[in-house]
Amino acid sequence: MKIIVDAFGGDNAPLEIIRGAVDAYHEYGxxxxxTGREDVIRSVSAENGISLDNITIVHADSVISNDEAGSxxxxxxxxxxxxxxxxxxxDGGGDAFVSAGNSGALCVGATLIVKxxxxxxxxxxxxxxxxxxxxxxxxxxxxNVECKPQMLQQFGIMGSVYMNKVMGVSNPxxxxxxxxxxxxxxxxxxxxxxxxxxxxxxNFIGNVEGRDIPLDGCDVVVCDGFTGNMILKTYEGxxxxxxxxxxxxxxxxxxxxxxxxxxxxxxxxxKKSVDYNxxxxxxxxxxxxxxxxxxxxxxxxxxxxxxxxxxxxxxNDVIASxxxxxxxxxxxxxx
Amino acid sequence: MKIIVDAFGGDNAPLEIIRGAVDAYHEYGxxxxxTGREDVIRSVSAENGISLDNITIVHADSVISNDEAGSxxxxxxxxxxxxxxxxxxxDGGGDAFVSAGNSGALCVGATLIVKxxxxxxxxxxxxxxxxxxxxxxxxxxxxNVECKPQMLQQFGIMGSVYMNKVMGVSNPxxxxxxxxxxxxxxxxxxxxxxxxxxxxxxNFIGNVEGRDIPLDGCDVVVCDGFTGNMILKTYEGxxxxxxxxxxxxxxxxxxxxxxxxxxxxxxxxxKKSVDYNxxxxxxxxxxxxxxxxxxxxxxxxxxxxxxxxxxxxxxNDVIASxxxxxxxxxxxxxx
Numbered sequence: 118m119k120i121i122v123d124a125f126g127g128d129n130a131p132l133e134i135i136r137g138a139v140d141a142y143h144e145y146g147x148x149x150x151x152t153g154r155e156d157v158i159r160s161v162s163a164e165n166g167i168s169l170d171n172i173t174i175v176h177a178d179s180v181i182s183n184d185e186a187g188s189x190x191x192x193x194x195x196x197x198x199x200x201x202x203x204x205x206x207x208d209g210g211g212d213a214f215v216s217a218g219n220s221g222a223l224c225v226g227a228t229l230i231v232k233x234x235x236x237x238x239x240x241x242x243x244x245x246x247x248x249x250x251x252x253x254x255x256x257x258x259x260x261n262v263e264c265k266p267q268m269l270q271q272f273g274i275m276g277s278v279y280m281n282k283v284m285g286v287s288n289p290x291x292x293x294x295x296x297x298x299x300x301x302x303x304x305x306x307x308x309x310x311x312x313x314x315x316x317x318x319x320n321f322i323g324n325v326e327g328r329d330i331p332l333d334g335c336d337v338v339v340c341d342g343f344t345g346n347m348i349l350k351t352y353e354g355x356x357x358x359x360x361x362x363x364x365x366x367x368x369x370x371x372x373x374x375x376x377x378x379x380x381x382x383x384x385x386x387x388k389k390s391v392d393y394n395x396x397x398x399x400x401x402x403x404x405x406x407x408x409x410x411x412x413x414x415x416x417x418x419x420x421x422x423x424x425x426x427x428x429x430x431x432x433n434d435v436i437a438s439x440x441x442x443x444x445x446x447x448x449x450x451x452x
Numbered sequence: 453m454k455i456i457v458d459a460f461g462g463d464n465a466p467l468e469i470i471r472g473a474v475d476a477y478h479e480y481g482x483x484x485x486x487t488g489r490e491d492v493i494r495s496v497s498a499e500n501g502i503s504l505d506n507i508t509i510v511h512a513d514s515v516i517s518n519d520e521a522g523s524x525x526x527x528x529x530x531x532x533x534x535x536x537x538x539x540x541x542x543d544g545g546g547d548a549f550v551s552a553g554n555s556g557a558l559c560v561g562a563t564l565i566v567k568x569x570x571x572x573x574x575x576x577x578x579x580x581x582x583x584x585x586x587x588x589x590x591x592x593x594x595x596n597v598e599c600k601p602q603m604l605q606q607f608g609i610m611g612s613v614y615m616n617k618v619m620g621v622s623n624p625x626x627x628x629x630x631x632x633x634x635x636x637x638x639x640x641x642x643x644x645x646x647x648x649x650x651x652x653x654x655n656f657i658g659n660v661e662g663r664d665i666p667l668d669g670c671d672v673v674v675c676d677g678f679t680g681n682m683i684l685k686t687y688e689g690x691x692x693x694x695x696x697x698x699x700x701x702x703x704x705x706x707x708x709x710x711x712x713x714x715x716x717x718x719x720x721x722x723k724k725s726v727d728y729n730x731x732x733x734x735x736x737x738x739x740x741x742x743x744x745x746x747x748x749x750x751x752x753x754x755x756x757x758x759x760x761x762x763x764x765x766x767x768n769d770v771i772a773s774x775x776x777x778x779x780x781x782x783x784x785x786x787x
Contacts, residue, residue, distance in 0.1 A: 123565070140463070194760070206583060214660060239649065243572035248693065249693040249696060250698065259631055262638060262639050265463070270718055274528075274681055293668060296594055296597060296677070296678055296681040296682070296684060304597050304598050325704075326681075326685050326688055327681065327682045327683070327684065327685030327686035327688070328685040328686070328688050328692070329685075329689060330686060330689055331686070331689040331690045331693035331694075332689050332690070332692065332693050335728075342509070343631055343638065343639060343679070344679065344682055346661075346662065346680055347629060347631070347662045347679055347683055347686075348590060348630040348686050349662065350661050350662030350663040350682075350688045351662035351663070351666070351682075351683050351690070352664060352686055352690050353663050354662055354663035354664060354665055354666040354667050355686070355687050355690040355691055355694075356690055357663070357667065358583065358666035358667050359666075359690075359691060359694050359695075360583040360694075361584060362584065362722050362725075363698065363722070365722075366715055366718040366719060366721075366722055368717065369718055372714055373482075373714065373715050373718060375711075375714060376709075376711035376712075376714035376715045377715075378703065379707055379710060379711035379714075380701055380708050380711045380712075383701040383704055383708060384701060386701075387697055387698070387700075387701055411577045413620055440657060
């Protein structure tokens with residue numbers, strides 16, 4: 118299996134990306150193709166004692182930064198490490214693509230360069246996040262600010278397949294993010310999406326409120342990209358604020374520092390379990406080939422984990438299963 | 453000042469409500485009018501040694517429960533403790549109304565029985581919530597699932613006045629909840645609301661992302677009721693999940709229990725600072741008279757605090773200031 122990795126995406130590129138990709142090569146036995154400026158990849162690797170033996174490099178002149186518009190990937194930045202990687206994937210030069218770069222550009226590029234699964238209206242940005250018992254998927258988390266009901270239905274189907282095939286959740290519970298649990302809650306979009314999801318080949322458990330999402334209310338949270346982005350980032354901000362406050366408690370005095378020392382291993386364990394770097398990121402679900410977004414602050418471990426998850430994404434043939442689920446929809450519902 | 457209190461609203465009604473209201477009478481010197489079944493109020497008070505001296509009771513036959521539709525308050529439950537209290541407020545029988553009951557019913561009742569401030573399109577449900585440094589207001593948090601741009605503009609103005617007059621924040625920073633900080637981010641509603649807020653008599657700081665809300669990104673978060681409800685409840689759920697996990701860390705072994713004992717006072721302080729019961733709840737902003745929603749799980753302390761905040765709401769004449777701010781809007785923007 119060949120995994121294409123954007124060596125210049127993310128805050129810690131290229132060193133941490135290269136290191137993570139090379140580690141994944143050794144640990145998971147996948148072939149690695151790095152995209153980006155070949156001279157820089159070679160010099161950074163040499164400086165840091167990283168061997169590039171058996172690693173392929175495909176040169177790309179530029180980088181698309183986080184400040185640039187996502188749409189720039191098509192024309193202005195068609196020579197970027199991200200665009201070159203997506204083109205390579207589309208042309209059959211690899212089995213999957215991983216990037217920690219500009220999320221918007223990756224969504225646009227995945228949709229327009231790699232193209233969509235037949236029948237899928239719009240791909241969704243689908244991070245896997247920790248909840249109190251394990252993990253849940255939140256989609257769409259920002260690729261589509263405005264959505265139609267059928268898009269939400271497809272998000273539910275795709276998320277269900279992914280959580281089952283890659284995350285090993287049997288019969289994933291699919292919930293529609295809404296302002297109340299009763300069927301009549303929410304706006305027109307929610308009403309129509311509810312009706313479609315009820316009639317889909319997924320384990321639809323109805324509406325799920327924001328409060329229940331981190332408390333393991335379901336395995337797949339379905340929403341439009343505006344709502345998903347607000348949920349995702351409110352979740353992150355709340356966790357960050359609380360962890361900062363707790364750190365404040367522990368560093369208040371000599372006495373509390375002693376307590377901190379006692380619970381340090383358990384707190385590290387907790388921090389690890391709510392840590393993005395462990396889960397690795399978000400697939401762009403709905404693309405014709407696997408495209409995976411690693412967290413922007415990805416370090417070598419994050420990238421290695423992202424490649425491990427992406428390997429399972431490929432091996433378990435998520436895309437074929439999504440196609441099969443779509444064809445299960447009744448003719449009247451078929452896109 | 454006469455504060456009308458719904459003795460039968462909330463999970464701990466009527467005992468905790470009565471106790472909190474009587475405590476507020478003694479502590480803050482406000483007159484209290486309790487609404488609800490007089491026989492029950494008298495017997496519960498007697499059984500629990502609460503003196504009702506100088507407390508007025510206005511009888512109401514029924515209660516509107518949390519399971520009932522908000523609109524039921526108008527006809528089916530017009531004899532409820534909430535409806536009777538709102539009617540009394542509207543008729544001039546008191547200066548403000550406090551309830552821990554059905555939020556939806558309180559929003560509907562406040563709008564239709566108490567009526568709106570002249571020029572206000574729709575009242576907003578506006579909880580004050582803790583952030584890393586203090587408090588912020590989130591409105592609308594669920595009264596209006598669908599909003600027009602002008603409603604968001606008015607939420608910004610009302611929130612700014614309240615945070616200044618009641619919470620003592622000078623020149624409150626008003627932010628528009630959005631999927632990115634750049635002006636062009638979000639949907640049509642966000643674009644139009646952004647333009648209106650920029651042109652309003654508030655300290656508009658632009659868009660604010662979910663991540664920045666708990667991290668003190670602004671003092672007033674403006675959004676439609678669907679988004680606000682998702683933010684509010686995701687925030688609550690994330691904090692609950694994390695606190696549960698931390699409790700798990702502390703109770704893991706004898707050793708960690710020792711650490712817990714050491715940091716107990718600081719952890720209690722932290723828990724208190726993220727506790728709803730301290731802030732007391734949410735005004736329904738935009739009503740012609742002060743209506744205040746206490747948290748559904750309100751205990752006596754919550755109710756006492758809610759009455760204290762409501763007293764300041766009345767004393768600082770928030771409603772007159774909102775009217776004044778509305779009239780400051782240019783003629784072209786005036787509703």
